[in-house]
Amino acid sequence: MDPWKEEVEMISEDADTPRVALVTGSSTGIGAAIAKRLSREGFRIAVIARAEEHTHATVGWIRGNGGTAHGFAADLSRPEEIEDLFTRFDARFERLDALVNNAGMASIADSTSMPLRHWNRVLTLNLTAPFVTAQCAHPRMTQGGGGGGVIVNIGSVYSRMSVGRRAAYVSSKHGLIGLTKALATEWAPDGVRVVAVAPGYTETDHVRVAMEDGGFDSAAVVSRTPMGRLAHVDEVADAVSFVCSERATFVTGSTIYVDGGWTGYGGV
Template sequence: MSRRFADRRALVTGGAAGIGLATARALAAEGARIALLDIDAPRLDETAAELRGTGAEVHALAASVADPDAVRAAFAELDSRWGGLDILVNNAGVIGKRAALDLTDEAWSRVMRINLDGVFYCAREAGRRMVAQGSGAIVNLGSIYSLVAAPERLAYCASKAAVAAMTKVLAIEWAAHGVRVNAVAPGYVETDLIAAAVRAGEIDTVPLARRTPVGRLARPDEIARAILFLLDPANAYVTGHMLAVDGGWTAYGYV
């Protein structure tokens, strides 16, 4: 196992489950020090304990990315432990399915506050520290719905398209300061998010797998591998990029 991230200080938001957890595991396996920020405190504690069991240094921060004061407090706590930050994986996110005409103010703003405001609050705090130290790497979680559209997902698609724009703006503002900002655009991934949508009758994974040229959903570790590629200091010339990790979903335009 390579140690590309030995002693790097990495914060993963939404790190208690799914893609965030897979990314934290992969970073820890390559030597990174890990901070997990998640709103689900009991699950956060379980995940932190699991990662500590592998010998990793892990800090658990119970907070919502949508609360700017809580985000500031979490970064301040990391300052006192680590004195800086090398990696941010801006992963926490939620979905929501409703026809545009039925989308309430609350449903719209819940998705926007977590998927967009939360990404901004965390990127801003991380960027302040990384620009000051002259190095750092951020990966934001976009989606195939940063790039293409699905019906009844107005807030989700709009939030993820905005994450794509934010990734580019931050990348060009911070490039000269040694800070890279990239994003991944996963297709459908086997996580609790998708399992809950299946249980709620909101999606059916059989046609989704059929619609995917690779013929199946992704595993969380497959998304984590792409995130680590973008974080890898060896890829210092890659910034402002959104990498589709979608089994060919966005390439497909036939019948």
Template sequence: MSKMLEQLFSLYGKVALITGGGRGIGQETALMLSQAGAKVAVLDRDESAAKDAVDAIVSAGGEAVVLVADVSKPEQIKQAFATALDRFGRLDILVNNAALVRRIPALETSIDVWREVMDVNLNAAFFCSCAAAEPMTAAGGGAIVNIASIMGISGGGIYPIASYHASKGGLVNLTRGLAVEWASRGIRVNAVAPTWVRTEFTKALLDDPEMSKTLLDLMPLRKFADTIDVAAAVLYLASPAAKVVTGHVLAVDGGYLAR
């Protein structure tokens, strides 16, 4: 690889924090950002999963720390970010990945379920971003990457999931709003909108032959994404290669949204 390409995607000297970093997209992203040179704080409410991700990073020669927190609790977010700053002294990259889905028809969605989904998928991204803003500003700028969804840009219609649609749609426009508001701070804010990704999160859907065919028929490339596909998009948006990209939602969707 040429020096120019190394410089474009290098994260050496940077510190990244990934929410929901213990599994799936979050874990893959933590590993990839570490391989690009970043020190990584892996935040997850499941301590065992976070430790597994950190162990994998350390085994590969990287540096990482476990943060245990429930991102639906703003006070736990503050404490986790304080711990990361105590350990690494700075914060340059935040990946808001933690997510929750409840496949329930709208008229059967209780107030508690609605609030639960909003707290994890939307409110947590806002509070984590606010917790990151000052240390990023102090470091001369930074990059926030939100993991949105194609369901935040389309109406779906395959199964009932209104709370998820609303939370991810809110995350898409939160991305744009913060990108404009924080540009003067040197903070870029972007999002990735994945299609169905092969994780534990979607296993039941993708293992169903009939549903799998239905979903593939909606994507011109007729391919589900792997976690590495999403992590690669995050790396781009977090790296110097995207230094003039902000307020953008990058679809990793096999052409779903192009139809």
């Protein structure tokens, strides 16, 4: 039997497993670490990437370690694909307890010459898509006897501060914190918590490539970080795991910075 088809049958029969998490951008890096960590906490996982084949590594790891996962393809820059994603999600899972908005894109460009299409692309993926996924998640967390849930928006140290040549990225990540506060305030009566987790520079392939391409200097980043190193993906995943747990039931509308002291450093 096709192992991917077999897992679909397993999910439909596994109605007693208590919790389900949908993690966007979870094929690699921070998103994959979050999906794996939540799986170890007992969540069934919907792994989301732009192409379904990109989900196979994370899905395979979760299944190989005794968890339940299914991969979905969606271009989150297109609202209609987000809506279709949740329709397909409903065919595999009967509930939704946690949404992690991790998918996003970095951007380095001079503000004097940045094309508007570039600005729109960054804002669409980093800010509009999390809003649309949250809109889709809310009724699935609250209707039909749902007891609520948690939405985790993955921000950045640049959700709080700025640096040159990153106008689109910084604006999108600042906006994501505003969205977190707004939805947390509005949806608290519905039992839906909304929290942001904001990593500093983290050891991922994307960061490594950016360093190699001259986007920033690794030594400068390390020297700027009070703890003297980059974050590990598992450290970010641990923070998300806490937010999604019963230990964080009174945490909403706030931002947890996992940055080794970056945002607290005064530069002296």
